Amino acid sequence: MTIVVSVKYVLKPGKRDELLSFVMDNVENTRKENGNLAYSHYPSLENPDEMFVFEMWQTLKDLENHINMPVQI
Numbered sequence: 001m002t003i004v005v006s007v008k009y010v011l012k013p014g015k016r017d018e019l020l021s022f023v024m025d026n027v028e029n030t031r032k033e034n035g036n037l038a039y040s041h042y043p044s045l046e047n048p049d050e051m052f053v054f055e056m057w058q059t060l061k062d063l064e065n066h067i068n069m070p071v072q073i
Helices: 016-031 060-067
Strands: 003-010 036-043 050-057
Touching: 003 060, 016 036, 016 050, 050 060
Parallel strands: none
Antiparallel strands: 003 050, 036 050
């Protein structure tokens, strides 16, 4: 069964460029994880402080492993 995760979140005002400066490394690394089928961040066209994340994982265990990965900033 494929696991699909979609998340919409709001940044602190004015933080979009800061987030985008490091999010691409996160996207590239996550796409290399076992079981990842898709992982993307999308900035809102209407609101510069909103982001949307779309993820697809082969199994729930793959998603759990991703969630439990150490955070790298």
